[in-house]
Amino acid sequence: PQDTQTVTGFIDVQQDYLYYGVMAFDRYFSGSVLDYGPFPAQNRRYWSKEDDNLTTYLRKAKGTIGPATGWAAALDWALSQTISLLCDRTWLTEDGAALKMSRLLIDGKWGKSSAAVKRACRRTKYAQPMPSQGFGFSATTKPLTEDKPKAGEKIGHNWKLSRPKGWPVKVVTIDTNRWKTDVHQGWKTPLGDRGCLSLFDASPREHKMFADMQHAEFRSEVEGKWGKVDIWKQFPNRPDNEGLDILVGCCAAASLEGIGDDDGRTRRRSKVKLSDVYARKQQAINEAARRR
Numbered sequence: 001p002q003d004t005q006t007v008t009g010f011i012d013v014q015q016d017y018l019y020y021g022v023m024a025f026d027r028y029f030s031g032s033v034l035d036y037g038p039f040p041a042q043n044r045r046y047w048s049k050e051d052d053n054l055t056t057y058l059r060k061a062k063g064t065i066g067p068a069t070g071w072a073a074a075l076d077w078a079l080s081q082t083i084s085l086l087c088d089r090t091w092l093t094e095d096g097a098a099l100k101m102s103r104l105l106i107d108g109k110w111g112k113s114s115a116a117v118k119r120a121c122r123r124t125k126y127a128q129p130m131p132s133q134g135f136g137f138s139a140t141t142k143p144l145t146e147d148k149p150k151a152g153e154k155i156g157h158n159w160k161l162s163r164p165k166g167w168p169v170k171v172v173t174i175d176t177n178r179w180k181t182d183v184h185q186g187w188k189t190p191l192g193d194r195g196c197l198s199l200f201d202a203s204p205r206e207h208k209m210f211a212d213m214q215h216a217e218f219r220s221e222v223e224g225k226w227g228k229v230d231i232w233k234q235f236p237n238r239p240d241n242e243g244l245d246i247l248v249g250c251c252a253a254a255s256l257e258g259i260g261d262d263d264g265r266t267r268r269r270s271k272v273k274l275s276d277v278y279a280r281k282q283q284a285i286n287e288a289a290r291r292r
Contacts, residue, residue, distance in 0.1 A: 001024060001026065001030075001032050001093065001094060002093050002094040002095045003026040003027070004024040004025065004026060004032075004091075004093050004097075004099060005025060005026055005027050005259055006024070006025055006099075006102045006103075006254055006257045006258075006259055007022065007023070007024050007025075007034070007091050007099050007100070007101045007102060008022070008023055008025070008101065008102060008103045008104070008105075008250045008251075008253035008254045008257065009021060009022045009023070009086045009101050009103070009104040009105070009128075009249075009250060009253070010104070010105050010106070010107070010132075010245070010246045010247075010248075010249025010250045010253060011079070011082055011083075011086075011104070011105070011106045011107065011246075011249075012107050012242045012245045012246055012249070013075075013079075013106070013107045013108075013110055013113045013116075013117065014049060014242070015049075015112075016049065016054050016056040016057065016058070017038045017039060017040065017042075017049075017054065017055075017056060017057060017078075018038065018039045018057065018078055018079070018082050019036075019037070019038050019039075019242035019243075019245075019246060020035075020036065020037065020038075020039065020082055020085075020086060020246065021033065021035070021036040021243070021246030021247060021249070021250055022034045022035045022036070022086060022089075022091075022101065022250070023247070023250040023251070023254070024091065024099075025254040025259045026259075027259065027260075028194040028195065028260075029194065029195050029251075029254070029255075029259055029260055030193075030194060030195060030196050030197075030198075031186060031196075031197050031198070031247075031250070031251060031254070032197075032198050032199075032200070033197070033198065033199045033200060033247070034091060034200055035200070036210055036243065036246060039057065039078055039081065039082045039085070040055045040056070040057055040059075040060045040078075041055070042054065042055055043055065045205065045206060045208070045209060046208060046209045047209070048239060048240050049239055049240055050239055056074075057074050057075065057077070057078035058071055058074040060074075060078075061073065061074035061077045061078065062074070064077070065077060072116060075113060075116045076116055076119065076120065079106070079116060079117065079120040080120060080124070083104065083106075083120060083124055083126060083129055084126075086101055086104055087100070087101055087104060087126040087128050087129070089101070101128050102128065102257050103128055103130065103253040103254075103256060103257050104126075104128040104129045104130070104253070105129075105130055105131070105132040105172055105249045105250075105252065105253045105256075106120065106121065106129055106130070106131055106132065107131075107132060107133070107134070107245070107249070108121075108131035108132060108133055108171065109132075109133035109134060109135075114131075117131045118131060118167065118168055118169060121169050122168050122169050130169070130170065130171070130172060131167075131169060131171045131172070132171060132172040132173070132174055132249060132252070133171060133172075133173055133174070134173075134174045134175075134176040134245070134248065134249075135173065135174070135175065135176060136175075136176050136177040136231065136232065137175045137177055137178065137229070138177070138222065138224065138229055138231060139222045139223055139224030139225065139226050139227060139228065139229040140224040140225055140226065141226065142226060143158070143175065143178070143226055144158055144159060144160045144173065144175050145157065145158060146226070147160060150162070156255050156256060157255045157260065158174065158175040158178045158179055158182075158252070158255075159172055159173060159174050159175070159252050159255060159256060160172070160173045161173075161256065172252065172253075172256060174248065174249070174252045176232070176245075176248055177229055177230055177231055177232055178229065178230075179248040179251060179252055180217070180219070180230070180232045180244065180248055181219070181230045181232075182251060183197070183214075183244065183247045183248055183251060184214075184219075186251075187214065197247070209240075209243070210243045211243075212238070212240070212243075213240055213241055213242060213243025213244055214243055214244050214247075215238075216234055216235060216238040216239075216240055216241035216243075216244060217232045217233060217234050217235065217238075217241055217244060218232070218233060218235060219231060219232050219233075220233070
């Protein structure tokens with residue numbers, strides 16, 4: 001879109017593949033899905049993580065690095081390839097302006113892949129990647145927005161940026177329950193209104209799997225000490241929810257970058273030099289003196 005302020009991305013880490021998403025946002029948090037998909041690419045439009053014939057990153061790495069490649073090395077390779085794919089890409093707005101991704105969050109919560117995600121973010125030449133971890137806060141759990149940031153921490157709209165003990169890099173903690181509610185509200189918002197979500201132009205057949213992923217979970221509203229909260233859980237017969245997870249990650253990344261609306265989220269602020277402040281102040285003093 002022409003009024004895009006930032007482009008963000010998210011990588012969801014699975015046992016056999018990665019699933020990534022890219023979104024563009026305007027200043028009022030209206031988001032457009034620019035791209036999504038698995039790495040490695042699958043040879044069909046509709047598939048499931050439970051399929052036996054997936055093209056896995058282990059299989060691809062064995063063919064690229066060598067037949068002795070193990071799962072951990074294959075994941076390292078897959079993360080490196082996907083990070084480069086997303087961070088090297090240039091996105092053009094409707095009026096021709098070129099944009100690079102400003103922030104790329106990578107799911108680092110899964111214990112088996114957590115070390116690989118930390119390594120990837122620490123070793124990469126790109127500035128955009130950062131590990132994240134999602135937790136479903138309930139109505140009885142203190143929301144992230146109610147925390148008081150400690151030294152070196154930053155808190156925003158249902159996320160917290162910190163460096164936990166033992167982590168070599170900073171990590172973004174995301175309240176997935178509240179963000180999933182925001183994502184679904186975005187889909188319900190009419191196109192053109194603030195906070196709406198939209199998809200890139202393609203046939204319904206092409207978007208079918210991604211659309212089904214948006215409905216892989218159901219919500220139950222609960223009320224507790226911290227108000228009413230939607231608790232999201234997966235349907236037993238719908239194992240694939242990566243499409244929903246990547247939108248949560250992209251939206252949280254946009255909020256981290258300062259994108260927001262008029263209802264409490266922070267907006268992007270331009271940097272102001274102290275010398276410019278003094279210069280403007282001196283100019284005002286001089287103009288006042290001339291008017292006397």
